[in-house]
Amino acid sequence: MNFQERKKKILTALDQADSLSVFELAEILEASPATIRRDLGDIAEEGLLVRTHGGAMRIENPVLTGFSEKSAVNNPVKEQIAEKAASYVQDGDIIFLDCGSTVFQMCRFLKKKSIRVITNSLPVLAELIDVPSIQINLIGGELDKTRKAIHGDKAVQHINGYHAHKAFIGVDGLSVENGLTAHSEHESSITTAFIRNAGQVMLLCDASKIGRDSYVKFAGLSSIHTLITDPGADADKTGALQQQGLRVEIAG
Amino acid sequence: MNFQERKKKILTALDQADSLSVFELAEILEASPATIRRDLGDIAEEGLLVRTHGGAMRIENPVLTGFSEKSAVNNPVKEQIAEKAASYVQDGDIIFLDCGSTVFQMCRFLKKKSIRVITNSLPVLAELIDVPSIQINLIGGELDKTRKAIHGDKAVQHINGYHAHKAFIGVDGLSVENGLTAHSEHESSITTAFIRNAGQVMLLCDASKIGRDSYVKFAGLSSIHTLITDPGADADKTGALQQQGLRVEIAG
DNA sequence: TTAATTTTGATCAAAAATAATCAAAATTGA
DNA sequence: TCAATTTTGATTATTTTTGATCAAAATTAA
Numbered sequence: 001m002n003f004q005e006r007k008k009k010i011l012t013a014l015d016q017a018d019s020l021s022v023f024e025l026a027e028i029l030e031a032s033p034a035t036i037r038r039d040l041g042d043i044a045e046e047g048l049l050v051r052t053h054g055g056a057m058r059i060e061n062p063v064l065t066g067f068s069e070k071s072a073v074n075n076p077v078k079e080q081i082a083e084k085a086a087s088y089v090q091d092g093d094i095i096f097l098d099c100g101s102t103v104f105q106m107c108r109f110l111k112k113k114s115i116r117v118i119t120n121s122l123p124v125l126a127e128l129i130d131v132p133s134i135q136i137n138l139i140g141g142e143l144d145k146t147r148k149a150i151h152g153d154k155a156v157q158h159i160n161g162y163h164a165h166k167a168f169i170g171v172d173g174l175s176v177e178n179g180l181t182a183h184s185e186h187e188s189s190i191t192t193a194f195i196r197n198a199g200q201v202m203l204l205c206d207a208s209k210i211g212r213d214s215y216v217k218f219a220g221l222s223s224i225h226t227l228i229t230d231p232g233a234d235a236d237k238t239g240a241l242q243q244q245g246l247r248v249e250i251a252g
Numbered sequence: 253m254n255f256q257e258r259k260k261k262i263l264t265a266l267d268q269a270d271s272l273s274v275f276e277l278a279e280i281l282e283a284s285p286a287t288i289r290r291d292l293g294d295i296a297e298e299g300l301l302v303r304t305h306g307g308a309m310r311i312e313n314p315v316l317t318g319f320s321e322k323s324a325v326n327n328p329v330k331e332q333i334a335e336k337a338a339s340y341v342q343d344g345d346i347i348f349l350d351c352g353s354t355v356f357q358m359c360r361f362l363k364k365k366s367i368r369v370i371t372n373s374l375p376v377l378a379e380l381i382d383v384p385s386i387q388i389n390l391i392g393g394e395l396d397k398t399r400k401a402i403h404g405d406k407a408v409q410h411i412n413g414y415h416a417h418k419a420f421i422g423v424d425g426l427s428v429e430n431g432l433t434a435h436s437e438h439e440s441s442i443t444t445a446f447i448r449n450a451g452q453v454m455l456l457c458d459a460s461k462i463g464r465d466s467y468v469k470f471a472g473l474s475s476i477h478t479l480i481t482d483p484g485a486d487a488d489k490t491g492a493l494q495q496q497g498l499r500v501e502i503a504g
Numbered sequence: 505t506t507a508a509t510t511t512t513g514a515t516c517a518a519a520a521a522t523a524a525t526c527a528a529a530a531t532t533g534a
Numbered sequence: 535t536c537a538a539t540t541t542t543g544a545t546t547a548t549t550t551t552t553g554a555t556c557a558a559a560a561t562t563a564a
Contacts, residue, residue, distance in 0.1 A: 003541085019257055022521080032543045037522070052256040053521060053550070122377075129397055138402055140392020140410045145381055150390055154413060158392045161406060255551085274511080284553050289512070305560070306511065 006031065006039050014049055014058040021055035046108050047127070077230045081204050082106040084251035085168055085228050088202060089113055093165045096194045097124050099149035100170025102204040110134065118162055120150040120190060137162070144186065151186040159193035167198030172214035174205055176240045179221050181214035188218035200225045207232035210241070221246050253281065258291055259300075266301055266310040273307035329482045329504075333456050334358040336503035337420055337480050340454060341365055345417045348446045349376050351401035352422025354456045362386065370414055372402040372442060389414070396438065403438040411445035419450030424466035426457055428492045431473050433466035440470035452477040459484035462493070473498050 006029050013020060013028055020028075025036045044051040050059055081102055086109030089095060093113075097103050099121035107127040110117075117128060120139040128134050141155030169191050173181035180203070182188040195201050203224045210233055226247045229238065238248045258281050265272055265280055272280075277288045296303040301311050333354055338361030341347060345365075349355050351373035359379040362369075369380060372391040380386050393407030421443050425433035432455075434440040447453050455476045462485055478499045481490065490500045 033521090034523095034543055035541085038542090041523095050256060052254045054254045057256050125374075125395070129395070129400075136395040136397075137406075138390065138392050138395055140390050140402070140407070143377070143381070143388040143390050145388075148381075150392070154389075154410065155392070157413075158406065158410070161409075285511090286513095286553055287551085290552090293513095 001029065001031070003039060003042070006035075007043055010036075010039060010043060010056070011048060014056060017058075019052065019055060019057040024055070077206050077232065078102045078105050080251040081206060081228050081230055083109050084249060085202055085204050086110055088166065088200075088226075089115060091115065094118065094163075096159070096164045096167035096169070096198055097121060098167075098169045098191060098194060099124070099147060100204065102170050102206065103168050106168060106204075118159070118164055120155055120159075122148040122150075149190075151190055156189055156193045159190070159197055162197060164194075164198045166200045166202060167194040168202050168204060169194055170204050172209065173212045174203070174209055174227070174241075175211050175213050176221070176244055178213045178217050180217070180219040180224070182216045182218055183214055185216055188216045192218050195219055195223045203227045205229050207234065210234065211237045253283065255291060255294070258283065258287075259295055262288075262291060262295060262308070263300060266308060271304065271307060271309040276307070329458050329484065330354045330357050332504040333458060333480050333482055335361050336501060337454055337456050338362050340418065340452075340478075341367060343367065346370065346414075348411070348416045348419035348421070348450055349373060350419075350421045350443060350446060351376070351399060352456065354422050354458065355420050358420060358456075370411070370416055372407055372411075374400040374402075391442075401442075403442055408441055408445045411442070411449055414449060416446075416450045418452045418454060419446040420454050420456060421446055422456050424461065425464045426455070426461055426479070426493075427463050427465050428473070428496055430465045430469050432469070432471040432476070434468045434470055435466055437468055440468045444470050447471055447475045455479045457481050459486065462486065463489045 009029055010025060013025065022033050022036050022040070025040075026033045029036065040049070040051050040056045043049050044056070048059065050057040078101065082105035085103075086106045089110060091114045094116045095118070097106065097117055097119040099119075104121065104123050104127070107124055110128070111131050112133070114133040116135045116137065117124070118137040118139065119125060120141075125136060125138060128136055139150050139155050139158045141150045141158065142152035144151050171180045171191070172183045175181075180191070182191065201224050203226070205227060207230050210229060221241065221244045224246060226249055227238075227241060228249045228251055231250055233250065242248050261281055262277060265277065274285050274288050274292070277292075278285045281288065292301070292303050292308045295301050296308070302309040330353065334357030338358045341362060343366045346368040347370070349358065349369055349371040351371075356373065356375050356379070359376055362380070363383050363386070366385040368387045368389065369376070370389040370391065371377060372393075377388060377390060380388055391402050391407050391410045393402045393410065394404035396403050423432045423443070424435045427433075432443070434443065453476050455478070457479060459482050462481060473493065473496045476498060478501055479490075479493060480501045480503055483502055483504050485502065494500050
């Protein structure tokens, strides 16, 4: 059994029992206490459980978890991309973070940095609000309840009022032919604003989206500085993107 | 049993019995008095209970966790004021809600209405995000982590971009002599913006704040349409306010 | 007030849990 | 396939937690 599997099982077990000891977990997962401790340490660092002496407790904050983004948790590919992306962030940076699930995963790798984050994502806000070294600027505007993010004209105006060193964004499609594409106008207008107001634009994009096109064409390849993707990306496709002058980084 | 578990049990036990002795707790938790004393010391330091000689007492206003706002819960006076204030809200209204604890209490009385809410308060956001009939416009700007609210110039600009039918605001002090007063410039600039951009301004204010002055003078009595307070308000003081043309509503 | 009692905080040894280290096993990549 | 890397589990040293003891402080009773 690998870490990802154990992580899932630990979190499931903790959902039922509020707290479990290292030994109880060792028995459930048929692993040694040493392994369980390592796992619990890692998972606690992600903020998905509370480590206690002798075991772990479920984390409970209904409101906060309401905003938390679970879709990318347990997705090792997105985690790798996020970690790579976070390595570009330095103390003192001002960064834009958009509301994609891969970008959200960056949060856990940003917690030790001293930065200013400008975001329209409520999960990002919830994740970083307790980090003293990070100042948050929340983008205002209409709340999109399903995406747990802010959008609309007012949000775009807000972004236009700032300049960031780096923007970390996601897209729904990326190809040589059509550049960056998105599902909706709302998303694309926000992303466009981020691109316009950032020194460097980092695109976080798993392999499945490369060479794929979505509905709204909103930016050319030249607006992106670096593409961060996973090792699963097709070499032909990434090669073609590189030929267009795009810098491609493979995470992991 | 570890500290985290005991902490939880101690707080739960204190929620039921208002106060417990070290020995009662030692029996409940099956731990030694020495351990209980250490625990109580630690928990008291977090501000989650009051240490007494021989035991501990429940605290009224536990520290807020996450975005949830607990300070005004179980405060019948604030609830009454909030309910009265909410009765002024009609379907179709666009309203400003500020980040005070009494205003926050309005949320539970607003859930059945079809309205648009413009707010800088994260607790309000968290409380209303799951209500389908309510559209939320979040004010953007710098995040004040301790107040769990947005403030700053950008936030004021944001508010200036809208007009609402009604604004529901709180203050730290209210008197005939000094009008509305607040603890900080940040709060007052936001409140001023709400007042400027609302058709009607409703001030939610428990009796203790009437006749009291705080530090920043930011608006005159004439900027307020209606004061909603509780039956504990001094009749002389409310009378003086009424003589200045202020409409005073007593909740409950 | 003083004396008796209770509670506390400090200290310490025992017990429990952890982190660190290292070799074996499993996985990965060439 | 084999070498390199990662992961795992066992061992050991370190840290944390606990309960007992006891003097000092606080509270209560007289």
